[in-house]
Amino acid sequence: MKDSNFIIELNHISKRFGDKVVLDDVSLFVKKGEFVTILGPSGCGKTTLLRILAGFGTASEGEIRIAGEQMTDIPPHLRPVNTVFQRYALFPHLNVYDNIAFGLKLKKVKADEIDMRVRRALKMVGMTDYEWRDVNSLSGGQQQRVAIARAIINQPQVLLLDEPLAALDLKMRKDMQMELKQMHKELGITFVYVTHDQEEALTLSDTIVVMSEGRVQQIGTPIDIYNEPSNAFVADFIGESNILNGTMIKDKAVSFLGHEFECVDKGFGENTPVDVVIRPEDIYIMARTDSGMFNGVVQSCIFKGVHYEMTVNTAEGYEIMIQDYNAFEAGQEVSMIIKPSDIHVMKKERLCNSFDGVMVDSTHVEILGASFVCAEQADIEGGEKVKVEVAFEKIELMDNKDDGVVEGDVRFILYKGDHYHLTIRTENGDNLYVNTCDVWDDRDIVGIKIQPEDLKITKA
Secondary structure: OOOOOEEEEEEEEEEEEOOEEEEEEEEEEEEOOOEEEEEOOOOOOHHHHHHHHHOOOOOOEEEEEEOOEEOOOOOHHHOOEEEEOOOOOOOOOOEHHHHHHHHHHHOOOOHHHHHHHHHHHHHHOOOHHHOOOEHHHOOHHHHHHHHHHHHHOOOOOEEEEEOOOOOOOHHHHHHHHHHHHHHHHHHOOEEEEEEOOHHHHHHHOOEEEEEEOOEEEEEEOHHHHHHOOOOHHHHHHOOOOEEEEEEEEEOOEEEEOOEEEEOOOOOOOOOEEEEEEEOHHHEEEEEOOOOOOEEEEEEEEEEOOOOEEEEEEEOOOOEEEEEEOOOOOOOOEEEEEEOHHHOEEEEOOOOOEEEEEEEEEOOEEEEOOEEEEOOOOOOOOOOOEEEEEEOHHHEEEEOOHHHOOEEEEEEEEEEOOOOEEEEEEEOOOOEEEEEEOOOOOOOOEEEEEEOHHHOEEEEO
């Protein structure tokens, strides 16, 4: 995929550290002048991708092109990009002026041009009267402005920003967001911005790239990402969401929360398991009435500054979050309405756990790097490759890792209204998925057990 309008082309980028895959076949195309944010939790690979783009790291596989030129093996100083780091990387022995002018002096630019460009950069970042100040005397926000000025003075085609506002306090971070947005507009150059802050991404970006576990989950505008998430991870990571198991009865009719609702989605088939996303602000809540679609009791009500956030237990036993400008106190009986256009239906990524395995003998199968006891498989010989399926609710998690056949750690927790859907990473790097009513924390170490009769085995 090539287009003269793309200033950045990342084609099938993968990165491995030993057996660990940090980036898994990532492709990304960025238009000239675009503000693109790479968004994801810690460890998802976003900073690794930015470092590879900047030339501070190398890809195990894939191709990088910037402004149409092959850059895969080009060193950082020869790439038409500049990088602003989270920790600023200013020179403590130089004042503000000399920090900003440093790159131009290395290039032996004439003194009068350096002076003109430094003063223009200082004006752009709101630091006009600070040129002779010691950088150590500046606040965090001021140091970040200097770092940005030092990057833009070299007139790069692309500015890379690696969580540049993470070290600032909340008010300063919000102020700097607005300044960055204005700078991007004035400079007209391409910004590629890395953050784990969803609100920051929604505020700044033309395009958001959501990443998880080294893979791109969705690329789209902030409005598309928020209103039309492609899967449960994106829906949960971007803003607050009620994510519920549902069944697509037919086009424009879906069942969840124990009720059938009209929706606008179609093309999912009939009686198909789906995930349903309802944003908390899209549920209309009122005092108990016969005109509501379903009823419940408020469990908690917290003031959040611009709205109240309420947890409601429905009559059918589900827990949902609602945000509203009106407060309904704990214990109050309420009714709720959801409009068809506010229901977002998503295809389920998987319906059960599925593993490639090998029969050890007629009553043992090897999956997840270990041997599990299974129901007797008289028609499958030892050493034969098999497919093994396990329902989400049939996996047991143990507090003591030694009580399990294998161990793993909790990587992702998704609340589905009446249970948790967990992603567990095993010792050998496989993922398995568990439905449970037990409460676990992120990165908890667990033992994993599966009863013999719950392993559904077929020949590969």
